[in-house]
Amino acid sequence: MKTVTSKDNPVLKSARKLLTRKGREEAGAFLVEGRKLISEAAIAGFEIECVFVNAGALLREEIAPGEGAAKSANDIALEERIFCALEERLFCGLATTVSPQPYIAVARRPGRGDKEGRPERVLVLDRIGDPGNAGTMIRTALASGMDEVWCTKGTADVFSDKAIRASAGAVFHLKTVEGLSAPDCIEEAREMGAKLVVCDAKGENVFGAGLTGRLAIVIGSESGGAAEGFSTAADMVVGIPMAEASDSLNAATAAAVVMYEARRQGLASPR
Numbered sequence: 001m002k003t004v005t006s007k008d009n010p011v012l013k014s015a016r017k018l019l020t021r022k023g024r025e026e027a028g029a030f031l032v033e034g035r036k037l038i039s040e041a042a043i044a045g046f047e048i049e050c051v052f053v054n055a056g057a058l059l060r061e062e063i064a065p066g067e068g069a070a071k072s073a074n075d076i077a078l079e080e081r082i083f084c085a086l087e088e089r090l091f092c093g094l095a096t097t098v099s100p101q102p103y104i105a106v107a108r109r110p111g112r113g114d115k116e117g118r119p120e121r122v123l124v125l126d127r128i129g130d131p132g133n134a135g136t137m138i139r140t141a142l143a144s145g146m147d148e149v150w151c152t153k154g155t156a157d158v159f160s161d162k163a164i165r166a167s168a169g170a171v172f173h174l175k176t177v178e179g180l181s182a183p184d185c186i187e188e189a190r191e192m193g194a195k196l197v198v199c200d201a202k203g204e205n206v207f208g209a210g211l212t213g214r215l216a217i218v219i220g221s222e223s224g225g226a227a228e229g230f231s232t233a234a235d236m237v238v239g240i241p242m243a244e245a246s247d248s249l250n251a252a253t254a255a256a257v258v259m260y261e262a263r264r265q266g267l268a269s270p271r
Helices: 010-019 021-027 035-043 055-059 073-080 088-094 131-143 161-167 182-191 228-233 251-268
Strands: 029-033 047-054 082-086 103-108 121-126 148-152 175-180 195-205 215-220 236-239
Touching (some): 010 021, 010 082, 021 029, 035 047, 047 055, 121 182, 131 251, 175 182, 182 195, 182 228, 195 251
Parallel strands (some): 047 082, 121 215
Antiparallel strands (some): 029 103, 047 103
């Protein structure tokens, strides 16, 4: 296996552009760190274009060339796409974690046609700026049975490394639509025949609200809440009752409570 030692290597230079949101959007590709997440992306139908290996990890025998070849079909595919070993300083410059795992892949988002019929339940992320929160919400959305995630402009890039890691790979398995406006989301919710449910601390008790049927659940930013357009158009505004000593919840935690209450009601009253 060849080892790249120059920062001017053309494939490495292209990969470095994916460290920025602009670069990811222009290329339609992103970086994935770690064997498990790379395999998750491959399972979900994302094209793994190439894989970089940390040459330092090879020298320290933390990994061995071809170590995953006998494990699974996805690991075989990963091994076949290894482009090269990167000198450790270059590899660490491509990684975004303090102690990077020894594999980083370039993955391409597949073209995704519309599903048959419309989604039943959608999570709307309205200007959620923290990629960790966004990724955590996507992870919970998948686990709680949501069908899609819509992101308004101003929401963190869900294919940034931090969001991917926070989602534990869920972002690869749940359709996400980015760059929408509040009117776009409202129109789509109306077309799918969904109740537009906006989360707000001053809303009615979520545990007494009717969250069955088609839903579009809107979670706004922690600092400003959902955009006014959502609140004006909402069919329902719901809040989570809290003890007197507390007046707010982390946005990802609040989203989890509401999505799982919707799931509980849905299980009790099948669609």
